[in-house]
Amino acid sequence: MEKQDDDSMEQKIRDAAERLFLNKGFALTSTTEIAKAAGCNQALVHYYFRTKDRLFEAVFAEKVKLFVEEILNISSEPITFKEKVRRKIVSHYDLLLENPQMPFLIINELITNPERLNAMKTIVAPNIGMVFAQFERELKEEIRKGTIRPMSAFDFVVTMLSLNIMPFLGIPIMKSALHLDDAGVRDLLLKRREENIEIVLRNLGP
Amino acid sequence: MEKQDDDSMEQKIRDAAERLFLNKGFALTSTTEIAKAAGCNQALVHYYFRTKDRLFEAVFAEKVKLFVEEILNISSEPITFKEKVRRKIVSHYDLLLENPQMPFLIINELITNPERLNAMKTIVAPNIGMVFAQFERELKEEIRKGTIRPMSAFDFVVTMLSLNIMPFLGIPIMKSALHLDDAGVRDLLLKRREENIEIVLRNLGP
DNA sequence: ATTATCTATAGATCTATAGATAATGC
DNA sequence: ATTATCTATAGATCTATAGATAATGC
Numbered sequence: 001m002e003k004q005d006d007d008s009m010e011q012k013i014r015d016a017a018e019r020l021f022l023n024k025g026f027a028l029t030s031t032t033e034i035a036k037a038a039g040c041n042q043a044l045v046h047y048y049f050r051t052k053d054r055l056f057e058a059v060f061a062e063k064v065k066l067f068v069e070e071i072l073n074i075s076s077e078p079i080t081f082k083e084k085v086r087r088k089i090v091s092h093y094d095l096l097l098e099n100p101q102m103p104f105l106i107i108n109e110l111i112t113n114p115e116r117l118n119a120m121k122t123i124v125a126p127n128i129g130m131v132f133a134q135f136e137r138e139l140k141e142e143i144r145k146g147t148i149r150p151m152s153a154f155d156f157v158v159t160m161l162s163l164n165i166m167p168f169l170g171i172p173i174m175k176s177a178l179h180l181d182d183a184g185v186r187d188l189l190l191k192r193r194e195e196n197i198e199i200v201l202r203n204l205g206p
Numbered sequence: 207m208e209k210q211d212d213d214s215m216e217q218k219i220r221d222a223a224e225r226l227f228l229n230k231g232f233a234l235t236s237t238t239e240i241a242k243a244a245g246c247n248q249a250l251v252h253y254y255f256r257t258k259d260r261l262f263e264a265v266f267a268e269k270v271k272l273f274v275e276e277i278l279n280i281s282s283e284p285i286t287f288k289e290k291v292r293r294k295i296v297s298h299y300d301l302l303l304e305n306p307q308m309p310f311l312i313i314n315e316l317i318t319n320p321e322r323l324n325a326m327k328t329i330v331a332p333n334i335g336m337v338f339a340q341f342e343r344e345l346k347e348e349i350r351k352g353t354i355r356p357m358s359a360f361d362f363v364v365t366m367l368s369l370n371i372m373p374f375l376g377i378p379i380m381k382s383a384l385h386l387d388d389a390g391v392r393d394l395l396l397k398r399r400e401e402n403i404e405i406v407l408r409n410l411g412p
Numbered sequence: 413a414t415t416a417t418c419t420a421t422a423g424a425t426c427t428a429t430a431g432a433t434a435a436t437g438c
Numbered sequence: 439a440t441t442a443t444c445t446a447t448a449g450a451t452c453t454a455t456a457g458a459t460a461a462t463g464c
Contacts, residue, residue: 236425236426236427237426237427237428238425238426238427248426248427248428249428249429249430252427252428252429256428257427257428258426258427258428
């Protein structure tokens with residue numbers, strides 16, 4: 001997670017900021033609190049990152065990049081379209097399992113400060129349009145062959161993302177409603193991954 | 207939306223609070239801002255609601271109730287199981303169309319202050335367990351009859367909620383990525399409702 | 413010399429309350 | 439008399455910066 005186990009104070013501030021931003025969002029996290037968690041005084045946070053805004057961006061640009069690139073990275077191996085889909089669901093879901101609070105953070109920021117993430121998006125994934133167009137061609141070809149039912153590439157992506165992301169947003173509800181601990185949540189989430197594959201493939205099927 | 211077009215200052219404060227909380231969440235909305243939007247001074251907000259917390263609860267208890275009751279209200283008309291499912295998707299989705307920012311607000315609060323909504327839940331829907339158990343029996347009977355594939359009631363509900371809720375969380379992204387105005391967004395959301403019905407029914411089918 | 417770290421503080425909020433005054437209902 | 443509304447302010451943040459001191463690299 002950290003850059004090569006760097007134990008400099010700058011890195012400690014980054015790590016503390018990442019953890020706190022993920023847990024409470026940008027607005028509810030103060031630089032005072034970050035400093036305390038990192039083990040320094042509050043002025044030092046500003047010494048390294050100037051403003052709370054820049055700190056946020058420094059911490060999250062790479063994390064957002066991770067997600068965008070994962071989604072855009074489409075395998076070119078000689079496997080069937082459905083197998084590609086299955087692998088994509090799994091790899092996206094597994095990235096979420098490693099960063100279960102990212103959906104919350106991104107949604108939170110999208111609403112309270114859309115410009116920030118929009119700016120990130122264009123820097124982080126300038127080729128998003130091309131990748132999508134390529135996927136769209138592939139999907140159309142499958143539809144033409146009759147191996148999958150007619151549907152738009154947009155709808156397909158929305159379906160997959162909805163099913164994969166939503167369970168992570170629901171973690172607090174599941175915990176409370178089903179009286180689960182962290183291990184129980186993980187169990188449930190892992191089972192849900194298989195369910196998502198089943199649903200998406202059934203949805204494709206002609 | 208308001209209680210019978212009440213134009214009292216108390217109601218104006220409620221309305222302003224609702225709008226602001228929905229747009230920016232609890233943490234980023236100040237009572238000063240609410241007062242300004244309602245057209246009074248900030249002390250009056252506290253005169254009527256004592257604390258910002260109580261104001262939030264006063265405004266949202268009923269709105270959360272609306273959603274919980276919609277979900278729990280299962281038709282007992284003599285129609286097929288699949289028709290019931292279709293209607294449930296539509297009525298839930300339509301409630302979301304009328305309150306498109308609710309998913310954001312609920313998720314935001316669940317993470318930053320889970321106790322609040324948990325407390326609301328038990329007040330607002332004490333019979334949630336019974337309703338779920340009833341639905342579970344109905345689903346099992348259909349599976350036994352072979353009209354739908356084996357799946358847990360929990361997975362079924364997660365699927366439906368994921369597909370219905372996520373598009374509303376994605377509104378800011380869709381707006382920016384597809385350069386849509388409000389009417390365009392509404393169009394897309396309405397089309398998506400039909401897609402959700404298709405997906406959920408395909409997922410049921412044996 | 414330069415970089416890292418600290419103390420102290422200005423200036424801007426924000427919530428909640430006290431206490432004064434205006435409006436309303438008997 | 440009671441209720442609604444206002445002004446003013448205490449007290450608690452919080453961000454950002456200035457300026458002092460300690461640690462480090464030539």
